[in-house]
Amino acid sequence: MKEVTSSYNPRDIETRVQDYWKNENIYARVQALRNDGKAFFFVDGPPYTTGHIHLGTAWNKIIKDAILRYHRMRGANVIERAGYDMHGLPIEVKVEHQLGFTSKKDIEEYGIAAFIEQCRTFAVTHMGIMSDQFRKLGVWLDFDNPYQTIDAGYIESAWWAIQRADERGLLERGHRVVNWCPRCETAIADSEVEYWDETDPSIFVKFPVVGRENEYLVIWTTTPWTLPANVAVAINLAFTYARVRAKKDNDEEILWIADELVEPVLKMGRYQDYTVIEKVPGSGLVGMEYTSPLAGHVPHQAEIRHRVVAADYVTLENTGLVHIAPGHGWDDYLVGIKEDLEVFCPVDAGGCFTPAAGAFADMYVRDANDVVVDALGGYLLARRTITHRYGHCWRCKTPIIYRATAQWFLKATSIRGEMLDEIAKVKWYPGWAGSARFHDFVKESRDWCISRQRYWGIPIPIWHCEECGEYTVIGTIAELEERSGATIPDPHRPYVDEVTIPCSCGGEMRRVADIFDVWFDSAVASWATLGFPRQREAFDRYWPADFITEGQDQTRGWFYSQLGASTVAFGRAPYKSVLMHGFALDAEGRKMSKSIGNVVTPEEVMNQFGVDVLRFYVLWANAPWDDLKFNWDGVKTVHRTLNILWNVYRFPLPYMALDAFEPAAGDGGRWDGSFVRAHIGEMPEEDRWIVSRVNSLARAMNDDMQEYHLHRETRALAAFILEDLSRWYVQLVRPRMWLEEDSPGKRYAYETSYYVMRRLTTLLAPFTPHIAEEIYQNLRLEGDPESVHMLDWPEAEDSLIDAHLEADMGVVQSFDDAVATARQAGKRKLRWPVGEAVVVTESVEVKTALQDLNALALARANARAVRVVTGTWDRILWQAEPVMRAIGPEFGKEGPKVKALIESADGTALKAAIERDGKATIDGYEITARHVTFAEALPTGVFSAPMKDATVYVDVTLTPALEAEGYAREVIRRIQDMRRQLDLNVNDFIVAAVEIADGRVASLVGEEEWQNEIAGEVRAAALTVRHADGKRPAEPFALEKDWDVEGVQMQIGISRAGE
RNA sequence: GGGCCCGUAGCAUAGCCGGUGGUGCACCCGGCUGAUAACCGGGAGGUCGUGCGUUCGAAUCGCACCGGGCCCA
Known part of the structure; x- marks a missing residue:
């Protein structure tokens, strides 16, 4: 083990560790190590190769990496490959932009072969860029051999699935209304539609009723261009419709409008008056026939027998009568099927009217709106505009249209029941992701249009x-x-x-x-990544996946597409468990977007704080399934935590190095913790405590990992590092590290520190793999594995967990805090000893803890004595406070006098008297319990603070003995400071002289006891303490300084001994 | 319009099968100075989104509404 002098520098560490992994081929060796383990088949949800990764992508891969590293450490043979989604319209559109294309015609002229080669180059290039970024995150997936949706083998996996669908009768060619992008000239999936506000016409139109003079059905639409395709009007059977005689100027006409909407509609049409002739239930309108007001412009309209039909989805809005064009709307289409209506769709792939649209032929539909409205002439009842959400092509942002076309469908509706059954068999994290969210989505699912009229995709x-x-x-x-x-x-x-x-x-x-909808590509990933159907063996062994995890947006995406394809092909879900994670949002909870300018990239975080900080932060900030509100303060907090980890790790190293400490090795020169197990009974309480704590941590983490509570894992780790290790154990163990001589106490401190760091780095390895590796590399013994990631995940050692000791220590920690509070109130620094600390409590736990750990409590409080008192401490005084509400009425105008007497009385004596006799007499006035209350008053020099289930009283009154120690400590501190200024080594000896201006203080500090104490603490071979007599020391020191110690002037000089 | 999730001090978060609201960051004050371009302690700060209900008692259960997110229409 080497001493580590550098402070925490994540970038250096991470570069060094990643180089080490690469040079030593650690990733492959870890895989090989677990080769015989139980298989754990994981399928990576393939990111789309558009370019750079964002925070959400990074979070996604970090979650995957942490979980897979954990499973590997648990002995699992993790089967995984990175994957990429590389086909599809987004890339086509990017390439079209690069080449300056605006339509499919440009592509055909350029040549499809040349075009798709451009697409291929784009996809492969960006895959490489993204793999490098993921590697930098320390993600261990197979990026050298990723599955790619453009590979011939992968394409076969999709072909094979669609052949199975056909065999099961689940593949169907049909005329359907689809979302259609008139620019890309293709059907697009529901998931490829983006919604935002558009302003459109909002028109009310009169359809003439057949056989009734001057009588009309009033409908409303925001798409005038769909009127040439109108074949019916829908009403709701649940509504009542009014037949209204409406007057405008000198004209009268008869209109049909939903009863409750008559008023607003007529107002909109500027009718001056009206009378309701009759009210008819919806059923009374069904079958009524009408003619199209556009019959003169669209020849085919004159041939259609338009009629009124019923539909549930009609709402009580606008007119309550809905224009139906089965060629241009999904609901319209369904009504059309049910009512056997004609599907008339006089619009071509480019969004222009065909010759069948008569006078409107060749016009672009959205441009035709005004022309159609003009053509309505007197049939137009009112015209407004409306701003509403309208769908757009996700790639080129063109407003979509609905268009009936021939497409290929996977009949998802036929296997819905199967899919719902499968969802229930999958283990979902959290449970509601499957049972509520995904279940509800699938329940509403429609047949899946899998065909696209494009180029860069898997050919159907x-x-x-x-x-x-x-x-x-x-x-x-x-x-x-x-x-x-x-x-x-x-x-x-x-x-x-x-x-x-x-x-x-x-x-x-x-x-x-046609080619496939790109969602069908990734839908077959679970078997494509195993090379099926070209290779069967891996598929037979591993499929279906044990685990996948993706963002909540993938409910309708990859969770669904995979389930659909797999249910079609294999009759079961392709995954056994799914963790649904949230979305990465900005600190205000808004979506990160370039236009708002609130995007935070993984690179920014990595460059400032390093990968481990980013990894730990995203796992620590909140539960995986909640949205991540990115917050720089949180990142800084995590950085601080890892910095403390680093400092705690390197703190004992200089002492260990000085003593050439070698941790006890087990079999094969491998560390196994046996020393601690063997000696735990003899070790000091704080050692036994921290060993117990780190094992309790391991136990808690094992429980949380079962449910993928990654936030609890990381928070438990952070709490352990900060609270248990840094703020407590390191403080307690310090003096033992400084011991000169070899002793069991020092050995235990070393072995304990080593044990804790070994345990801790192992527990940290899945989350912060770099710093864990860095620390491990310095700690590991000769027989230990080459990487922390080759270790087994630590099970809690139950025999080393001492719940009683942990509880006792909790009490002492609480006591320690309370003493600090009381001292602060009494303005007595911790360096200055106090006479006694008294703990008043009724709690048995507090009492036993302070007895069990009394020496520790004494040391922490820096007190001559720590006592536990039950009941009331006899030094507590009481201040009497008059109760004027009782005194006023009883004593009348004597009240103020009684008040003053009570206030100035000896409260303690008064309280005792009243408790004894029920009353007391002051200056002849009889005082009883109702006249007075008592507040606690502390004797001079005593300060109190609450702790859990107790109150701590600290007497800060100084005595000469206490003062002597206090000043001695002050001197020690200042000499230590000067040693640092001279940059001395911890084992260097010095010579020192202290001149004190105050004679009394000089004699206190100069007592032999304290002079020896000072010399020992500062490693002084020679020390003189004396009252300053104005003369300079005979020999000049290497460093001399004047100090003001609590108002006492001191001059201190030190030199390295022997110089 | 519908489904699911979330809404706790300036910020972030714990508690959420009911019983006096914890923690971190920031802030203010202080300590330590053999982890030091570190570390530690103390303090102040909360109508637990709003309203109604159930209950002896609700951040926690129910209903309605408001705001945010994902998805659907």
Whole structure:
């Protein structure tokens, strides 16, 4: 063990430790060490390769790393690989930006092959950058061999799953309304829609009722451009509708509006008067037919038989009648299916009207709003604008539209029951993440649209024959090669688009043009990371995953996509336990975003405070499942804690080095703690106590780790470092470290300190792997493993836990605090001894603790005596306080006099008299208990402070003996200070002289007892103490200083002995 | 609009199967000076988001509302 002189420098330590891991190949060796352990299969949720990691990503990986390191230390053979999500529209859009593209046409002209190579380069480059960042966080996942969603093997895992879906009848091609980005010209998932406010028209439109002159249904919409696709109007059967004769100027017309909404609607339409002709329940409207006001502009509208249908989702807002266009809305579409309505969608992939839209053909739909409104003419009842949340493409920010298109679906609704059953079988941390949140989400889930009309993704492996309409789903590349006769070097577009398969009808099957929704990529990660279906062995051994952990946003994301794909493919969940963690927010609880400018990056924190501080902070700040409100003060606190850990660690090293201390080794030169176990009975109380504490810590941590209470783990560690080690044990053990001679006491101090640090670094290893390693490297014995991460996680040694001693020590700590408080009140420094400290208590625990640990209590209080008193301490005095509410009425105008007499009376005597006789007489006035109360009064020089279940009284009155020691201590302190100024070693001897201006003090300090004490404490070979006589010392000292000690002038000189 | 989570001193957090609200940071005051560009102690600071309810008693249970987050519509 080497002495450590440098203060805590995380960056140096972390660089050195990471180099060591790399050079010694520690990560691989730890894995090899646990090879025979029980398998623990972990699947890394793949981050998307867009670029740099943020605080949330860092937190995510840190949680994973801490948990996996823990499992490894518990002996588990952890099966893991880092993973990356590398396909998808976000990368396509980035590349489009780089190349200056604005539409799919640009891509087609540039060439799909060249385009996807750009995408591949982008993804691979950023993967490398991110891996380096994760490595810097000290994350031990396999970054050299990560699973990548763009690998051919990975793509096969997805193909295989979709083939299984087809076999189970869960793959379906259907016409559905989907979120559609008119710029990207593709369907996008619900999860790819971002909402923010847009201002849109808000219009009320009159639909003419068939066969009724001048009679209209009034509907409301914010998307005029969907009116050309209208086929029906929906009402709610639960509402009452009014048939109203409305008057405007000289015109009259008859309008249908929900009864309760008549007033506001007519006001909006500037009608001056109205009368309700009749009120009809919703059912009375169903089947009513109407014509489109746009029939003259959109030829097809003239052919549609529009009618009124019922729908539950219609609310009592606007007019209570809802315009239905099944081609442009999800709810509309469902109503359409139920009512067998036509799905009319005269809008193309680019968001422009098709020729079927008649007069509106070729217009971009959002631009067409005004034109449509104009075309409504007199059918427009009112026009306003509205600002409301509207969906946008997450990548290019274009407002989305809803569009009915042919897409491929995974029929999640058919396996919903299975999925819900599986959720219940998974162990969720916390429980509500599964039972409430995820369960409710899945319960509401819809079929999953897995097709996208894009380029950079896993091609959907469906080949279709245009001749006979047959289609076939391919499960592997080998299968495709066999059936097509082609070789497939790369299963991506456009290469795979060329491959054709002969159809049994004699025709030729071609691949459908679509690629997978990128969420389907990561959905198959649990078996793709094991190389399945190309390799079966690992899959058979390890699948499903023992554990995964991701943020709460992944409820709808990866938790769901994996569950869906796995339930389809294997009929069960792909994970056995899931820890759902929170989101990283700023200190105000807002989302970190570039536009607000509140983003804190992991690099910032690492550069200022180091990786271990960042790691410990994010695990310590709050429970994993709560959102993390990032706070620099918290980071600083953690830094301080690790700094104290560092100081506590290096504190005993110089003494150990000086004594060439070697910890007792066990079998094979390996440290095993046997010395402490063997000698625990003989060791001083504080040693037994800290050994007990560190074992209690291990016990508590084992319990908390079972539930992944990482915040409790780290908080328990911090509390141990600060409270138990730094503030208590180190203070108590100090004098034993300074002992000159070898002694059992010193040996115990060394062995105990060593034992505690070894235990502590092991417990810290999963959380702060660098500082733990750094300390371990200095502490480890020859036979010990090369890394702290090769050690086994410590079980609590029950035989070393002494609950009684821990309780006793708690009392002494409380006593220590109380004495400090009382001393402060009495303005008596801790350096100055006091006569006695008296503890008044009724508590048996307090009493026994202060008896058991009396020597310790004496030392801590720096008192000549510590006594425990039950009942009342006889030195307590009482101050009588008159009760005027009783005195006034009874003594009348004598009251003030009685008041004064009571106040000046000897309260203590008065109290005793009243307690004895029930009354007392002062100057002839009879005083009873109701006239007076008593407040505690302390004798001169006594100060009190409360502690748990007791009160401490400290008498700070000085006597010559106490004063002698006090001044002697002051002298010692100043000489020590001067030694430091001379930069002397702790074992150097000095010669010193003390000249004291005050003769009385000089003679007190000059007593032989104190002169010897001073000489011993400051390692003085020669010391003179005398009353200053104005003469300078004969020999000049290396350092001379004048001091003011509590108002007494002293001149002190010291030199190194022999110089 | 719905589901889930969160809302405790200036900031962050513990307590949350009910019984006089703990802790850290910051702040003020002090101590220590053989961990020292450290360390330690003391003090002040709280309508436990708001309101209603259950109860002898609620930060803790119930309901409603307000604010924040994630997700859904």
